[in-house]
Amino acid sequence: MTMPTADDILRQLEPIFQEILDIPDLHLTRSLNAKQVPEWDSLNHMRLLAAIEQQFAVRLASREVEALADVGDMADLVARKLG
Amino acid sequence: MRYIPLLEFQPKLTAPIVPPSSYLERTNGTLPAEYTRLVVDDQGFMVTEKPLAVGDTKVVLLGGSSIENLYVAEADRVLAALERGLAIGGVPAKVYSAGISNAHLLHLFNLLVNKGLALRPQLVVWYPTSGADVVANERANTFWNRSDAMATVRKHGKELKIDLNCAFHNRNGFDDERRLLRTMFALCRQFDITLALATWPLYGPFDAFMASLDPDPQAFAEGEAEIERLNGVIREVCAAEGGVLVDLQAAFAPRVRADHFYDRNHPNAAGCRVIAEATARALLAARSAPR
Numbered sequence: 057m058t059m060p061t062a063d064d065i066l067r068q069l070e071p072i073f074q075e076i077l078d079i080p081d082l083h084l085t086r087s088l089n090a091k092q093v094p095e096w097d098s099l100n101h102m103r104l105l106a107a108i109e110q111q112f113a114v115r116l117a118s119r120e121v122e123a124l125a126d127v128g129d130m131a132d133l134v135a136r137k138l139g
Numbered sequence: 140m141r142y143i144p145l146l147e148f149q150p151k152l153t154a155p156i157v158p159p160s161s162y163l164e165r166t167n168g169t170l171p172a173e174y175t176r177l178v179v180d181d182q183g184f185m186v187t188e189k190p191l192a193v194g195d196t197k198v199v200l201l202g203g204s205s206i207e208n209l210y211v212a213e214a215d216r217v218l219a220a221l222e223r224g225l226a227i228g229g230v231p232a233k234v235y236s237a238g239i240s241n242a243h244l245l246h247l248f249n250l251l252v253n254k255g256l257a258l259r260p261q262l263v264v265w266y267p268t269s270g271a272d273v274v275a276n277e278r279a280n281t282f283w284n285r286s287d288a289m290a291t292v293r294k295h296g297k298e299l300k301i302d303l304n305c306a307f308h309n310r311n312g313f314d315d316e317r318r319l320l321r322t323m324f325a326l327c328r329q330f331d332i333t334l335a336l337a338t339w340p341l342y343g344p345f346d347a348f349m350a351s352l353d354p355d356p357q358a359f360a361e362g363e364a365e366i367e368r369l370n371g372v373i374r375e376v377c378a379a380e381g382g383v384l385v386d387l388q389a390a391f392a393p394r395v396r397a398d399h400f401y402d403r404n405h406p407n408a409a410g411c412r413v414i415a416e417a418t419a420r421a422l423l424a425a426r427s428a429p430r
Contacts, residue, residue: 099209108159109159116161118162
């Protein structure tokens with residue numbers, strides 16, 4: 057079975073971000089970060105983390121989460137967890 | 140243009156909430172990893188599903204994440220338990236919670252002026268935010284310190300993120316806290332609102348859980364001493380102004396801290412119950428006291 061790549065994960069993250077941030081046409085890029093999206097506040101950040109954990113059946117530790125700078129880092133982290 | 144943001148949840152937001160693993164790993168295990176729900180009204184107040192009824196006393200809660208109780212089951216949060224407690228005491232009420240992370244006294248004052256008063260509440264209860272309020276006391280120009288995201292005036296889009304790390308010297312003697320609380324009493328008098336002030340419970344002995352979060356017992360002890368000083372100021376202002384005191388320090392003193400809080404400052408369901416009961420008792424006693 058082929059493990060999903062970070063790009064695969066990025067595509068799967070897009071609808072999660074769209075729903076939680078309530079931006080239906082949001083297009084995720086690797087460099088997108090919270091500073092660029094006003095709706096991505098601390099509450100929605102926690103909601104995103106919980107939704108990602110549920111969607112991909114992974115656990116993200118606090119030291120891993122604190123190191124995330126952008127969506128690309130998030131996709132890489134999930135890909136590593138699934139790899 | 141700069142502006143003064145109101146710290147609030149997105150109005151009209153209803154969303155399922157569950158704590159992520161990165162949050163749970165910093166708790167003592169008394170917060171269940173269960174879904175609950177966040178219900179926010181059209182003015183950004185956290186509310187229960189109970190509709191406002193004719194004759195309800197309107198109560199506004201001002202505070203930080205300690206009374207926000209985001210990850211606590213809906214029915215167990217302070218606002219829901221307080222609504223029940225007041226009803227049992229013969230005072231049907233609708234409680235509006237403005238509790239939100241990192242809100243210090245000046246944020247909450249702004250919030251009261253700009254949207255709390257619009258509800259025409261009969262009661263307002265302020266709970267200190269032990270992190271932000273104590274840290275403000277150490278900053279140059281306290282709540283107005285501009286280098287630390289402490290000041291309420293900011294550029295558009297810049298989210299509040301107060302650096303809570305500091306050494307404790309009781310730099311301002313909580314003098315600005317004292318002045319703002321007195322001003323809040325004056326404001327409430329103008330609008331026929333009974334204002335209640337809460338103290339905040341001390342953590343108690345430095346235990347293994349606290350050591351896992353912050354291995355410096357000296358810093359922990361100094362932080363505790365500052366909360367005790369802040370509580371003293373709250374009692375002093377409340378007595379001088381004839382306000383209602385909700386003494387949470389006393390309410391939690393005989394209790395095992397770890398049974399009521401899932402980390403240093405955030406109450407679990409049992410802690411929310413104690414906070415709500417102490418608040419309801421104080422408000423009901425004030426209501427029945429002769430004027």
